[in-house]
Amino acid sequence: MNLRRGQPPVVEFWYEFASTYSYLSAMRIETLASTLGVTVAWRPFLLGPIFKKLGWNTSPFNLQPAKGRYMWHDMERQCERYGLPFSLPDPFPQPSLLAARIAHAGRSQSWIGAFSRAVFIAEFGQGLDISDEGLMADLLLEAGAPAKRALRDANSTETKIGLRAAVAEAEQHGVFGAPSFVIPGGELYWGDDRLEQALETAVRAC
Amino acid sequence: MNLRRGQPPVVEFWYEFASTYSYLSAMRIETLASTLGVTVAWRPFLLGPIFKKLGWNTSPFNLQPAKGRYMWHDMERQCERYGLPFSLPDPFPQPSLLAARIAHAGRSQSWIGAFSRAVFIAEFGQGLDISDEGLMADLLLEAGAPAKRALRDANSTETKIGLRAAVAEAEQHGVFGAPSFVIPGGELYWGDDRLEQALETAVRAC
Numbered sequence A, B: 001m002n003l004r005r006g007q008p009p010v011v012e013f014w015y016e017f018a019s020t021y022s023y024l025s026a027m028r029i030e031t032l033a034s035t036l037g038v039t040v041a042w043r044p045f046l047l048g049p050i051f052k053k054l055g056w057n058t059s060p061f062n063l064q065p066a067k068g069r070y071m072w073h074d075m076e077r078q079c080e081r082y083g084l085p086f087s088l089p090d091p092f093p094q095p096s097l098l099a100a101r102i103a104h105a106g107r108s109q110s111w112i113g114a115f116s117r118a119v120f121i122a123e124f125g126q127g128l129d130i131s132d133e134g135l136m137a138d139l140l141l142e143a144g145a146p147a148k149r150a151l152r153d154a155n156s157t158e159t160k161i162g163l164r165a166a167v168a169e170a171e172q173h174g175v176f177g178a179p180s181f182v183i184p185g186g187e188l189y190w191g192d193d194r195l196e197q198a199l200e201t202a203v204r205a206c
Helices: A020-036 A048-053 A067-084 A095-105 A112-125 A133-142 A147-154 A157-172 A192-204 B019-038 B046-055 B064-082 B099-103 B114-126 B133-142 B149-153 B155-170 B192-204
Strands: A010-015 A039-044 A181-184 A188-190 B010-015 B039-044 B180-182 B188-190
Touching: A010 A020, A010 A157, A020 A039, A020 A192, A039 A095, A039 A112, A039 A157, A039 B180, A048 A157, A048 B114, A067 B188, A095 A112, A095 A133, A095 A147, A095 A157, A147 B064, A181 A192, A181 B010, A181 B133, A181 B192, A188 B019, A188 B064, A192 B188, B010 B019, B010 B064, B010 B192, B019 B039, B019 B192, B039 B099, B039 B114, B039 B155, B039 B188, B046 B155, B099 B133, B099 B149, B099 B155, B133 B149, B180 B192
Parallel strands: A010 A039, B010 B039
Antiparallel strands: A010 A181, A181 A188, B010 B180, B180 B188
């Protein structure tokens, strides 16, 4: 599908702004990908509709307290390992719809990586509320994006429909959590722990 | 607790015989640990009672079909990566109570590693039924264990009570899935993907 001989392999990075481990991958993926000669396709989506089908109305880390406690400790540990700031967002999960719409509308723009990282840092590094439109405007400008236009595009009917279709596309790839990576040929990798393996396999497959 | 200066660090390996990723860690842990100078404490336990408290009557891989499909594919991939045989057990999860009781009763014996690996290979490499007492006797003998005595010990009241207490001990460590690793000082690591990190941290902490 996105396998073209002689072209750098494209790895789809499916991420959810409310997802803790998506933060780790968002901060790491472009550095690792550029070292390996891989192109990243940023694919923001929403886990809410996928979780809802399982009867869950919140994050599994809230539904399973022991797993949640472990995850927060593991996140601290992994952030320290990767030299990333970390603070516990309140509430968790954060309402990520606005950020997801902005990123979906801007997913092919040059600022998508910088904007996505800025959102994750605001949320998990600074404990800010990512549903705040003013904050989003600031982060867009910081990322070199035309903030007003990006926000207008985010709120368009096309974007609302398109983001919903992206969730369905993720499900067709077999995505059930975030982050997930789809390599040329369609193979799926789940979790920040599989980031390196996904990229390396994408390179070997080309 | 198990942190003794000058002694090799002891890492507790909490595993469930029905758990796919426990298979990967069981096959890998002693080689990795001996390279790093770590002693492994084999701690078989049962996930069933922990899952039951969450209202689950089977593996989360059965309750979430998309996650289950991914897991089987990921297991194939990881087994290929590690050079391990793999076949889908039927039914999944396998009834692991007998194997867990044998391993709990024999957890301090010299044959515990060889026996545990033999059970996992029979289950995930050969598709055999690990609730079969005859198979268990064969695997015990293969591992150099006194099979008759091991089976008698496995069915003793002390073992039944002791295994139940082991599940409670796992929960007190914060264990919610398998494999899990507890390093000196009590820090918890979950999942085969954290095996190396757990062992390396245990070494650095000493």
